[in-house]
Amino acid sequence: xxxxxxxxxxxxxxxxxxxxxxxxxxxxxxxxxxxxxxxxxxxxxxxxxxxxxxxxxxxxxxxxxxxxxxxxxxxxxxxxxxxxxxxxxxxxxxx
Amino acid sequence: xxxxxxxxxxxxxxxxxxxxxxxxxxxxxxxxxxxxxxxxxxxxxxxxxxxxxxxxxxxxxxxxxxxxxxxxxxxxxxxxxxxxxxxxxxxxxxxxxxxxxxxxxxxxxxxxxxxxxxxxxxxxxxxxxxxxxxxxxxxxxxxxxxxxxxxxxxxxxxxxxxxxxxxxxxxxxxxxxxxxxxxxxxxxxxxxxxxxxxxxxxxxxxxxxxxxxxxxxxxxxxxxxxxxxxxxxxxxxxxxxxxxxxxxxxxxxxxxxxxxxxxxxxxxxxxxxxxxxxxxxxxxxxxxxxxxxxxxxxxxxxxxxxxxxxxxxxxxxxxxxxxxxxxxxxxxxxxxxxxxxxxxxxxxxxxxxxxxxxxxxxxxxxxxxxxxxxxxxxxxxxxxxxxxxxxxxxxxxxxxxxxxxxxxxxxxxxxxxxxxxxxxxxxxxxxxxxxxxxxxxxxxxxxxxxxxxxxxxxxxxxxxxxxxxxxxxxxxxxxxxxxxx
Numbered sequence: 001x002x003x004x005x006x007x008x009x010x011x012x013x014x015x016x017x018x019x020x021x022x023x024x025x026x027x028x029x030x031x032x033x034x035x036x037x038x039x040x041x042x043x044x045x046x047x048x049x050x051x052x053x054x055x056x057x058x059x060x061x062x063x064x065x066x067x068x069x070x071x072x073x074x075x076x077x078x079x080x081x082x083x084x085x086x087x088x089x090x091x092x093x094x095x
Numbered sequence: 096x097x098x099x100x101x102x103x104x105x106x107x108x109x110x111x112x113x114x115x116x117x118x119x120x121x122x123x124x125x126x127x128x129x130x131x132x133x134x135x136x137x138x139x140x141x142x143x144x145x146x147x148x149x150x151x152x153x154x155x156x157x158x159x160x161x162x163x164x165x166x167x168x169x170x171x172x173x174x175x176x177x178x179x180x181x182x183x184x185x186x187x188x189x190x191x192x193x194x195x196x197x198x199x200x201x202x203x204x205x206x207x208x209x210x211x212x213x214x215x216x217x218x219x220x221x222x223x224x225x226x227x228x229x230x231x232x233x234x235x236x237x238x239x240x241x242x243x244x245x246x247x248x249x250x251x252x253x254x255x256x257x258x259x260x261x262x263x264x265x266x267x268x269x270x271x272x273x274x275x276x277x278x279x280x281x282x283x284x285x286x287x288x289x290x291x292x293x294x295x296x297x298x299x300x301x302x303x304x305x306x307x308x309x310x311x312x313x314x315x316x317x318x319x320x321x322x323x324x325x326x327x328x329x330x331x332x333x334x335x336x337x338x339x340x341x342x343x344x345x346x347x348x349x350x351x352x353x354x355x356x357x358x359x360x361x362x363x364x365x366x367x368x369x370x371x372x373x374x375x376x377x378x379x380x381x382x383x384x385x386x387x388x389x390x391x392x393x394x395x396x397x398x399x400x401x402x403x404x405x406x407x408x409x410x411x412x413x414x415x416x417x418x419x420x421x422x423x424x425x426x427x428x429x430x431x432x433x434x435x436x437x438x439x440x441x442x443x444x445x446x447x448x449x450x451x452x453x454x455x456x457x458x459x460x461x462x463x464x465x466x467x468x469x470x471x472x473x474x475x476x477x478x479x480x481x482x483x484x485x486x487x488x489x490x491x492x493x494x495x496x497x498x499x500x501x502x503x504x505x506x507x508x509x510x511x512x513x514x515x516x517x518x519x520x521x522x523x524x525x526x527x528x529x530x531x532x533x534x535x536x537x538x539x540x541x542x543x544x545x546x547x548x549x550x551x552x553x554x555x556x557x558x559x560x561x562x563x564x565x566x567x568x569x570x571x572x573x574x575x576x577x578x579x580x
Contacts, residue, residue: 052476081425
């Protein structure tokens with residue numbers, strides 16, 4: 001076993017997902033199979049190989065620190081599930 | 096009126112000659128969609144009023160002599176592209192009510208050339224899938240056999256072109272999501288070099304792999320579409336600032352004297368015999384057209400699926416953290432605080448495949464596992480890219496199958512996600528390496544299902560790849576066949 005239900009539950013908490021007991025069981029067995037498969041990468045010796053983050057060589061893209069075009073506030077809020085004046089509203093964070 | 100057998104170039108001629116108006120063309124296109132989409136489910140949203148208004152405007156422009164590359168021509172885009180004031184669901188329940196407040200750069204470029212956007216195409220949720228079965232809007236059906244999948248994740252984009260609903264579409268390709276459905280539906284689909292097309296306004300799945308790509312009924316139309324959307328965009332810092340050639344010029348350059356490599360690792364035992372036969376025949380065609388065929392090796396091919404899924408899932412888990420019920424999309428809140436709201440929203444809004452990938456990606460990035468999974472995969476990715484660069488020192492292009500089998504039946508693979516991932520083996524490596532690749536028809540199975548051929552080009556050598564595809568298309572008539580609908 002690469003992974004058990006307890007660690008899958010922990011990962012679900014990190015990912016802000018809730019899994020009911022049946023989903024947890026299925027997820028554990030599917031993740032176990034997939035993690036078992038990707039283990040094949042360990043057959044390769046990658047000592048001294050540079051990790052590749054992007055498909056083309058890339059450095060930071062800088063620009064002048066000037067105000068550019070951006071969405072108007074009402075546009076940015078148009079899809080908000082709950083908004084209040086110029087703010088997105090969330091459930092109370094601090095009791 | 097019936098226009099669905101015309102190409103973009105034929106439509107352009109008729110529009111300019113005054114034989115046809117964009118309003119008539121757009122109406123015919125909308126009628127064709129309505130007549131066929133009950134069976135196919137290729138569209139998530141139709142933009143009827145907006146399209147007819149844009150068509151009327153295009154007719155004015157044509158009269159005034161102001162024509163772009165796509166003036167008056169009905170086009171549709173995958174529902175992953177933000178389109179101003181139109182719903183963009185990305186095939187997900189979590190974005191069911193999301194109305195884009197802006198246009199993606201690729202969509203702006205289509206509009207600048209006068210395209211009439213008729214609607215948004217069905218897809219696997221957040222582009223995660225190889226069959227278009229993972230859509231909150233329901234599965235898409237293959238126009239050649241409606242019991243079969245169209246491929247994915249751009250299944251709607253491929254099915255719509257195959258069925259003559261629209262003449263060309265845009266999709267996205269993270270691990271084969273343009274090429275594999277193009278192959279299964281018998282159309283032409285191209286994944287440009289990473290950085291060739293702006294991803295601004297395209298809902299992100301795996302940012303180091305995602306690329307926008309066109310689908311069309313023939314190579315010339317596909318080249319035209321690529322020319323419209325390609326180019327540097329300051330709004331996407333991963334787009335590359337190098338000139339866009341005229342892909343239509345020299346399209347008939349041919350393949351005489353070109354070296355085409357056959358990667359030995361792609362011609363494996365698991366390959367469907369009918370696909371092998373069709374690809375072998377295509378190799379023979381290229382030989383007759385004057386290309387030199389040589390065997391090459393991409394030794395790390397067997398590791399590409401594992402490498403790809405680790406990287407794609409890790410990036411997805413990070414990109415999809417934004418769906419939290421705060422700024423847009425679904426919110427579920429039964430009063431259990433902020434974290435409770437996040438959990439309820441995401442659990443209710445995401446489908447099973449998306450959850451599975453977020454879980455695996457979160458695991459691969461989590462403390463204690465990062466080096467063993469994500470970093471390891473990034474190192475293997477370097478080895479895979481080096482394979483390609485080395486092969487391209489010997490040859491101009493690589494030729495391979497697109498998928499190990501023709502389109503499978505709807506429901507056949509849904510319970511076995513790993514098996515589904517393995518079916519992407521021939522398309523994934525090019526996304527990891529960042530090169531360009533395309534799929535176009537090279538035959539049919541005895542069941543009448545299309546078979547695609549893949550050409551892989553050097554980075555930013557789309558023109559050379561298109562020339563080779565065009566030469567094949569001129570020498571054969573596979574793309575003349577259309578499904579009965």
